[in-house]
Amino acid sequence: MSFPSNQRNNTRYFLLLSLLIPALILGSCGSKAGPEQAAGTPPPAPEIPVIAVMEQSAITFNEYSAAIEGKVNVDIRPQVDGYLDKIFVDEGAYVKAGQPLFKINDRIYQEQLNTANAAMESAKANLRTAQIEVNKIKPLVQNKVVSEVQLSTAEANYSQAQAAVSQAKSTIASAKINIGFTLIKAPISGYIGKIPKRVGNLVSKGDQEPMTTLSDTKEVYAYFSMSEPAFLQFNAQVKGNTMAEKLKRLPPVSLVLADGTTYPQKGRIQIVDGQFDKSTGSISLRAVFPNPQGLLRSGNTGKIRLEEQHEQVVMVPKAATMDVQDKIFVYFVGPKNKLERRAITISGKSGNNYLIKDGLKKGETIVYSGLDGLAEEAEIKPKPLNADSVYRAQ
Secondary structure (H helix, E strand, C coil), rough: CCCCCCHHHHHHHHHHHHHHHHHHHHHHHHHHHHHHHCCCCCCCCCCCEECCEEEEEEEEEEEEEEEEEEEEEECCCCCCEEEEEEECCCCCCHHHHCCEEEECCHHHHHHHHHHHHHHHHHHHHHHHHHHHHHHHHHHHCCCCCCCHCCCCEEEEEEHHHHHHHHHHHHHHHHHHHHHCCCCCECCCCHHHHCCCCCCCCCCCCCCCCCCCCEEEEEEEEEEEEEEHHHHHHHHHHHCCCCCCHHHCCCCCCEEEECCCCCCCCCCEEEEEEEEEEECCCCCEEEEEEEEECCCCCCEEEEEEEEEEEEEEEEEEEHHHHEEEECEEEEEEECCHHHEEEEEEEEEEEEEEEEEECCCCCCCEEEECCHHHCCCCCCCCCEEEEEEHHCCCCC
């Protein structure tokens, strides 16, 4: 079957269009993906800040719970029994040595003094009578009018009268002392503690609880304890052949108060207990702090902060670490800038830097920030930071 020439040309034209249109469509789709990213090409590595691990000197702090007491704490107790008549001070007041604190009713002791004075007068009268008797008998014995036995008896009565006078003097002195004990004065200057008794209460020498406690807090003692391993480490770090020499060379210590603030005055460790407590495995130490403004009182609590100097230790900023299940990790930048998540062991903290015991070495490179979005074996484009500036800023 044959076609006219025009019809054959039209057939070729439509056949050519059917082949070109799909090719144009595919070409158009390919041109859209080309400028952005060729199909199957991985995205570029992200630029991440990194730093080199450094060695430098550092100071760390160890803290120990402490109980504070005044340098002198005196329990005020009655030395005589009686009813409390007056209270001259209030709890928390500062008193000076010799200042009256309490007054116990002294009526019974005044009566005892009156009785002792009367006994004294009677004893003196008996002494005079005995003296007269001796003076009367002596010449009679010399003239042999009476026997010497009568003189000996008279002299014995005189000695007995003398003893009665001495006893009366002692009774008077004792009564006066008891009267003096009814006015209780401050034996030292300091702050008054709790006063459990009130006016009208009966006080006694046998009371278990003191009338108050007087604390001299111009200086205060801070008592704290160290475990055996901590003390052995502490002892090894301080130079000196004896404990006395070590204590002299110790740097001043700080006191952190219960509200987290640091007490402005520095203290010194003075005493280390002679033995460990077997029940707790710890040893007690005592530091003394000046307290010129009276900010510290007996019964305060706080923490003793001891400085520890470290020479040339490996350190990393805390910001360059991450905590995972009680372990601390960093991202180490390995060959070909691929990341390795590495566990580290820390030995202390100085500011916002960790002291590294194990896991990193000086000069190794780690990721400094942006750790949350990273994964192990991921490739990055390192952006080195000035390590000196980073560490100083921590």
